[in-house]
Amino acid sequence: MSFRYEIRLSGSGGQGLILVGKVLAEAAAIYEGLNATQSQSYGPEARGGASRSEVIISDGDIDYPKAENIDILLALTQEACDKYIADLNENGTLIVDSQLVTHVPEGNFRVIQIPIIQSASERLGKFIVANIIALGIIVKISNIVSLESVQHAIKARVPKGTEEINLKALAEGINLAEEWLNKNS
Amino acid sequence: MSEPKKNIKMIQGNTACAEAAIAAGCTFFAGYPITPSTEIAEVLSYRLPMVGGNFIQMEDEIASMGAIIGASLGGAKAMTATSGPGFSLKQENLGFAAMAEIPCVVVNVQRGGPSTGLPTHVAQADVMQARWGTHGDHPIIALCPTSVSDTYRLTLRAFNLSEKYRTPVILLTDELIGHLTEKIELPEPGSIEIINRQKPTVSPEKYLPYESTASLVPPMANFGEGYRYHVTGLVHDETGFPTNDSDKAALMLARLNDKIEKNRDDIVEVEEIHIDYEMETLIIAYGSSARSANRAMITAREEGHKVGLLVLKTIWPFPEKEIQQAMRNAKKIIVPELNLGQIAHEVEWATNRRIPIIKLNRINGESIKPSEIHKVITQG
Structure with missing residues (x-):
C-alpha cells in the first residue's frame, strides 16, 4: 500500500503560494525520487482573490491530482481558512498566519498559529518572502521531504539573485516551527 | 537525497x-x-x-x-x-x-x-x-x-x-x-517516431495537388519550390481549382471524409484498465476526468466492486467500436465529464442504449471528485 500525502496552500493571489507548491513538489519528485503533483486554482486577478495551490506526494502513482483529504492546510487569509477547512483530515494540521486568521475553526485537527507575514517583515525585512517562511514551517511539520532537497529545489526555482534571502527565509520558517513545537510538546 | x-x-x-x-x-x-x-x-x-x-x-x-x-x-x-x-x-x-x-x-x-x-x-x-x-x-x-x-x-x-x-x-x-x-x-x-508529409515525386507540370490517390492522401508540395497550385475553401477538382460539377464535388468530398474514416483504426486510441468479462460497471472517461475515474475505480475495486475504465485518448473520430468491445457483460456505464453530457450522448448512440448510461456532470469550474464517481459505482 503506497502512501498519499496531501498539502493545500491557500491565501490570496500574489502571495507566492503556487511557487511554494512547485518547490515542494520538485523537492519530492526530483530530489527524493517520489512522485508528486502540483495543481492550482486561482481567479483572473493578478493580485488578490482566492488562490490555492495543492501538492500531492506519494511513493506510488498519483491518479487524482487534487486534494480531497488534506494532511496539511496552510491558510494565509481568513477567507481561505473558512473556505477550505472542510477538506482537512481530522488528524491533519492547520497552519495559519496568526494575525490574518483570527477566527480559527474548531475541530480535532492540530492548529499551528504563527505570525508568518510579520516575521518576514521584521526578521528578514521583506514581507514578500513570507511564502518561503511558510514553506520552512511545512517542511519541519510534515517531515515529508528533507531540508536538503528543498534547498536544492529553491535554488533551482527562485529568480537569480534571490537565492540567499529565500534560503534564509526557509531557515527562519524551520526555526519558527521548532519554537512552536518546543512550546507545545 | x-x-x-x-x-x-x-x-x-x-x-x-x-x-x-x-x-x-x-x-x-x-x-x-x-x-x-x-x-x-x-x-x-x-x-x-x-x-x-x-x-x-x-x-x-x-x-x-x-x-x-x-x-x-x-x-x-x-x-x-x-x-x-x-x-x-x-x-x-x-x-x-x-x-x-x-x-x-x-x-x-x-x-x-x-x-x-x-x-x-x-x-x-x-x-x-x-x-x-x-x-x-x-x-x-x-x-x-x-x-x-x-x-x-x-x-x-x-x-x-x-x-x-x-x-x-x-x-x-x-x-x-x-x-x-x-x-x-x-x-x-x-x-521519437516522426512522420513527415509525403512530397510529390512527379514534375511540377504533372502535379495534381488533390489527386484521388489509392492512399486517399495526395502528396503535398511546399509553396516556393516550383509547384504552383491553387488553394481554396471552395469545392475543387484534382487541380485545386473550384468546380460546381456535382460528380467532382461528390468525389472530392467523399475522399476528404474517407481518408479519416477509413483509417480510423490507425487514428483511434483508447486505454483499457481492468476491463474483463467479470466487470459489472464500465467507466468511460477522457482528459482530466479520467484521473478522477481511475482513483474511484481503484478504491471501488479494493472494496470488491467489479469495475473497469476505458480512457478515450482519441475522441474524434469517435471510438464507438472500442466502446462496444469494452462493454463485455457490463450492467451499467458511467460517463463522468466536465460538461452536461456531450460524450455521454455519443456513448448512448454507440451502445444503442442497451444498458443504462449514467451521466456524471459538473460545469462549475471544479473537477469531479473521485468520491462522487465512487458513489455512483457503489450505489447505482
Missing part, C-alpha cells in the same frame, strides 16, 4: 506540449495568448528561435489560424494554441484547413464557458465544438491527454497524424492537465 536524472523534469502540461512540438519538428507558432493556454505561447516564444523556428504573436486568434495555414503551405510544421473564446474564432479557418487539406495542430486548453466563461477554471465542454464547430461535413481528429507525459506523447502524435493525413488535428486538453505540474521522463531525441 538522490542525484536527479537529467531527462526527468517537473513541468506543467502546457510546457510539455510546447517541448513536444519542438521534438516533433514544429518550426512555426502563431498565437494570441489566452488563459489557460498562455504558457504554450510563452515557452515557444523563446524555444522556437533556439531551434531556428519562428514565433509570432498575431493580432487575434483568427489571424493566428490563418498564419499557421500559410506556414504549413510553405512546408513548416505549424501550431497554434488557444482556449474557449479563441477556439470559437478559429473555427472558420479550421474548416478551411480541413477543406484545403493543410496539416496543422490546434491546441485547445479547455476552460469554463460559454463565452468568456470561467477563464482560469477547468472544463471539457468544447468536445462537440471540436467535432462540429466549423460548418459542413468535414473530417477532424481530436486527442485528449490525461497527464503531463501524455500531453507530450499526444502532441507528438497530433503532428504525426496531421502530416500523415494532411489534416488539422486538435489537441483537446483542459486547464487541469495544462496547469498540472508533474514528473515526466523526456524521451531521447533519436527514439
Whole structure:
C-alpha cells in the first residue's frame, strides 16, 4: 500500500503560494525520487482573490491530482481558512498566519498559529518572502521531504539573485516551527 | 537525497506540449495568448528561435489560424494554441484547413464557458465544438491527454497524424492537465517516431495537388519550390481549382471524409484498465476526468466492486467500436465529464442504449471528485 500525502496552500493571489507548491513538489519528485503533483486554482486577478495551490506526494502513482483529504492546510487569509477547512483530515494540521486568521475553526485537527507575514517583515525585512517562511514551517511539520532537497529545489526555482534571502527565509520558517513545537510538546 | 536524472523534469502540461512540438519538428507558432493556454505561447516564444523556428504573436486568434495555414503551405510544421473564446474564432479557418487539406495542430486548453466563461477554471465542454464547430461535413481528429507525459506523447502524435493525413488535428486538453505540474521522463531525441508529409515525386507540370490517390492522401508540395497550385475553401477538382460539377464535388468530398474514416483504426486510441468479462460497471472517461475515474475505480475495486475504465485518448473520430468491445457483460456505464453530457450522448448512440448510461456532470469550474464517481459505482 503506497502512501498519499496531501498539502493545500491557500491565501490570496500574489502571495507566492503556487511557487511554494512547485518547490515542494520538485523537492519530492526530483530530489527524493517520489512522485508528486502540483495543481492550482486561482481567479483572473493578478493580485488578490482566492488562490490555492495543492501538492500531492506519494511513493506510488498519483491518479487524482487534487486534494480531497488534506494532511496539511496552510491558510494565509481568513477567507481561505473558512473556505477550505472542510477538506482537512481530522488528524491533519492547520497552519495559519496568526494575525490574518483570527477566527480559527474548531475541530480535532492540530492548529499551528504563527505570525508568518510579520516575521518576514521584521526578521528578514521583506514581507514578500513570507511564502518561503511558510514553506520552512511545512517542511519541519510534515517531515515529508528533507531540508536538503528543498534547498536544492529553491535554488533551482527562485529568480537569480534571490537565492540567499529565500534560503534564509526557509531557515527562519524551520526555526519558527521548532519554537512552536518546543512550546507545545 | 538522490542525484536527479537529467531527462526527468517537473513541468506543467502546457510546457510539455510546447517541448513536444519542438521534438516533433514544429518550426512555426502563431498565437494570441489566452488563459489557460498562455504558457504554450510563452515557452515557444523563446524555444522556437533556439531551434531556428519562428514565433509570432498575431493580432487575434483568427489571424493566428490563418498564419499557421500559410506556414504549413510553405512546408513548416505549424501550431497554434488557444482556449474557449479563441477556439470559437478559429473555427472558420479550421474548416478551411480541413477543406484545403493543410496539416496543422490546434491546441485547445479547455476552460469554463460559454463565452468568456470561467477563464482560469477547468472544463471539457468544447468536445462537440471540436467535432462540429466549423460548418459542413468535414473530417477532424481530436486527442485528449490525461497527464503531463501524455500531453507530450499526444502532441507528438497530433503532428504525426496531421502530416500523415494532411489534416488539422486538435489537441483537446483542459486547464487541469495544462496547469498540472508533474514528473515526466523526456524521451531521447533519436527514439521519437516522426512522420513527415509525403512530397510529390512527379514534375511540377504533372502535379495534381488533390489527386484521388489509392492512399486517399495526395502528396503535398511546399509553396516556393516550383509547384504552383491553387488553394481554396471552395469545392475543387484534382487541380485545386473550384468546380460546381456535382460528380467532382461528390468525389472530392467523399475522399476528404474517407481518408479519416477509413483509417480510423490507425487514428483511434483508447486505454483499457481492468476491463474483463467479470466487470459489472464500465467507466468511460477522457482528459482530466479520467484521473478522477481511475482513483474511484481503484478504491471501488479494493472494496470488491467489479469495475473497469476505458480512457478515450482519441475522441474524434469517435471510438464507438472500442466502446462496444469494452462493454463485455457490463450492467451499467458511467460517463463522468466536465460538461452536461456531450460524450455521454455519443456513448448512448454507440451502445444503442442497451444498458443504462449514467451521466456524471459538473460545469462549475471544479473537477469531479473521485468520491462522487465512487458513489455512483457503489450505489447505482
